[in-house]
Amino acid sequence: DQQVKQNSPSLSVQEGRISILNCDYTNSMFDYFLWYKKYPAEGPTFLISISSIKDKNEDGRFTVFLNKSAKHLSLHIVPSQPGDSAVYFCAASGGSQGNLIFGKGTKLSVKP
Amino acid sequence: DTAVSQTPKYLVTQMGNDKSIKCEQNLGHDTMYWYKQDSKKFLKIMFSYNNKELIINETVPNRFSPKSPDKAHLNLHINSLELGDSAVYFCASSEAYYGYTFGSGTRLTVV
Numbered sequence: 001d002q003q004v005k006q007n008s009p010s011l012s013v014q015e016g017r018i019s020i021l022n023c024d025y026t027n028s029m030f031d032y033f034l035w036y037k038k039y040p041a042e043g044p045t046f047l048i049s050i051s052s053i054k055d056k057n058e059d060g061r062f063t064v065f066l067n068k069s070a071k072h073l074s075l076h077i078v079p080s081q082p083g084d085s086a087v088y089f090c091a092a093s094g095g096s097q098g099n100l101i102f103g104k105g106t107k108l109s110v111k112p
Numbered sequence: 113d114t115a116v117s118q119t120p121k122y123l124v125t126q127m128g129n130d131k132s133i134k135c136e137q138n139l140g141h142d143t144m145y146w147y148k149q150d151s152k153k154f155l156k157i158m159f160s161y162n163n164k165e166l167i168i169n170e171t172v173p174n175r176f177s178p179k180s181p182d183k184a185h186l187n188l189h190i191n192s193l194e195l196g197d198s199a200v201y202f203c204a205s206s207e208a209y210y211g212y213t214f215g216s217g218t219r220l221t222v223v
Contacts, residue, residue, distance in 0.1 A: 036212075043116070043202050043214030044155070089155060099145065099168055100212060102155035 003027045004092050006103035013110050019077040021106050023090030026071065030101075031094035035064060035075045038087045038105070048075070052094070080110045115139050118203045118215035125193055126223055133188045133218045135203030143167075144186035145212070146178060147202040155202070161186050193222045 005024045013019045021035075031052040036044035050057040050064045050073065057064050063076045077084055090103040116137045125131050137144060145168075146158040159178040160168035166178065175191040190197060203215040 034212075036214075041121075041216065043204070043216045044212075045214070046212065087153075099157045099160055101157075102147075104153050105155075 137205040141205035
């Protein structure tokens with residue numbers, strides 16, 4: 001039973017354009033959401049997060065949007081750079097879940 | 113100076129063997145975790161320890177036994193390895209549930 005879903009396994013974007021990665025969740029008790037970035041042969045690294053009391057959080061080129069009514073969040077990367085090519089994991093926590101629940105990841109390829 | 117370090121990075125072993133993966137964190141975090149990334153790419157929590165005490169033990173076979181000698185270390189011992197245990201195992205630590213730092217992973221291959 002997937003509580004955090006990333007339905008797009010891969011995304012290809014041209015350098016300089018916007019990358020939009022999507023994530024859906026089913027557990028309404030989740031109150032904290034994170035995005036992690038993972039390069040091959042490395043562990044996931046924290047990228048950006050958002051609390052359920054907000055609907056947007058911005059950090060440089062990265063913005064996360066949260067739509068609680070739709071149980072949906074998205075990560076926008078503008079402008080995309082080749083170094084952004086990685087697997088991006090959406091994660092959520094809250095309620096009885098004391099640990100992070102991860103989605104399956106979306107592999108982003110940014111082409112020069 | 114690596115914040116969360118796991119050893120070994122790669123582990124190839126035969127079915128039926130017993131193996132251990134070690135994890136150490138120098139961040140002073142109270143909580144450590146083991147996650148498994150299987151062939152379907154899901155990152156699934158296996159265990160969580162807070163200050164050497166087990167607080168999460170998801171449904172994993174009892175062939176998997178975590179050991180935390182102190183709050184900076186969380187080792188994973190696996191008995192009677194099976195083909196299905198092949199995966200990448202990630203150790204992580206956190207001060208709060210949202211501040212995870214991951215190790216670089218241990219790729220276990222059971223042949």
